Amino acid sequence: MSGKDKQPGWYLSLAMPNVRGPAYAWLDPSPIYLNPEAMQDCVADMIRPFDHSEIDLVAGIDGTGFVLGSAIAYHLKKGFLMIRKAGHLAVDVTTVEYTDYQKKQKSLEMRQNPFPPGTRVLVVDQWIETGGTMWAAVNLIEKAGGKVAGIATICMEEMEGAMKLKMQYDVVHCVPNEELQKQVNDHYLESFKNFEK
Numbered sequence: 001m002s003g004k005d006k007q008p009g010w011y012l013s014l015a016m017p018n019v020r021g022p023a024y025a026w027l028d029p030s031p032i033y034l035n036p037e038a039m040q041d042c043v044a045d046m047i048r049p050f051d052h053s054e055i056d057l058v059a060g061i062d063g064t065g066f067v068l069g070s071a072i073a074y075h076l077k078k079g080f081l082m083i084r085k086a087g088h089l090a091v092d093v094t095t096v097e098y099t100d101y102q103k104k105q106k107s108l109e110m111r112q113n114p115f116p117p118g119t120r121v122l123v124v125d126q127w128i129e130t131g132g133t134m135w136a137a138v139n140l141i142e143k144a145g146g147k148v149a150g151i152a153t154i155c156m157e158e159m160e161g162a163m164k165l166k167m168q169y170d171v172v173h174c175v176p177n178e179e180l181q182k183q184v185n186d187h188y189l190e191s192f193k194n195f196e197k
């Protein structure tokens with residue numbers, strides 16, 4: 001596709017609907033990562049609004065937040081901090097409990113003292129639905145003395161916890177207009193029709 005034919009957020013139409021039932025997220029954005037142009041455009045949209053000189057470190061949330069987070073860190077020439085689901089880090093950790101869209105009690109962990117106090121951290125995840133996961137990550141960074149320089153994600157649904165993030169932090173996402181935001185909030189994209197058999 002040539003640059004002038006591309007609509008903002010065009011790559012969101014590559015995301016596929018959930019066909020595996022209510023235990024899973026309602027949509028799978030991973031086809032965006034499979035398409036080189038989509039991946040490039042998505043990463044560019046996630047970082048464009050930030051003043052890059054105000055970011056010291058990029059943090060990504062286990063597991064799909066690692067995909068975009070590490071791509072962004074590489075692009076910005078910054079280090080990358082893994083914020084992990086519980087039970088993987090073999091060093092001393094700080095832990096925060098949270099509940100996400102699956103309504104399950106979960107924990108995120110971060111290695112202790114990962115950066116000097118005052119470090120400005122861009123926090124990246126694939127998707128924000130209830131905001132539970134992102135709040136847990138933000139709490140870990142702030143407990144360690146970091147400053148949240150911004151939050152970047154493909155999409156933020158307009159749910160209460162997510163909207164509170166927007167009030168407190170610079171949140172950048174890739175949903176380009178209200179019509180698409182409404183589809184996201186309703187958990188049905190018009191583009192899902194392309195996947196109907």
Ligand SMILES: O=P(O)(O)OC[C@H]1O[C@H](OP(=O)(O)OP(=O)(O)O)[C@H](O)[C@@H]1O
Pocket residue numbers: 025061062063064065099100101102125126127128129130131132133134
């Ligand atoms: O806003 P919330 O309701 O907290 O949901 C958002 C989280 O859920 C998804 O991760 P998931 O646990 O499905 O794991 P994955 O990243 O490993 O796919 C998504 O990537 C976020 O991390």
Ligand SMILES: Nc1ncnc2[nH]cnc12
Pocket residue numbers: 025026027028029101126127128129
């Ligand atoms: N990957 C994802 N897609 C859609 N909704 C989600 N909610 C949490 N993660 C999600």
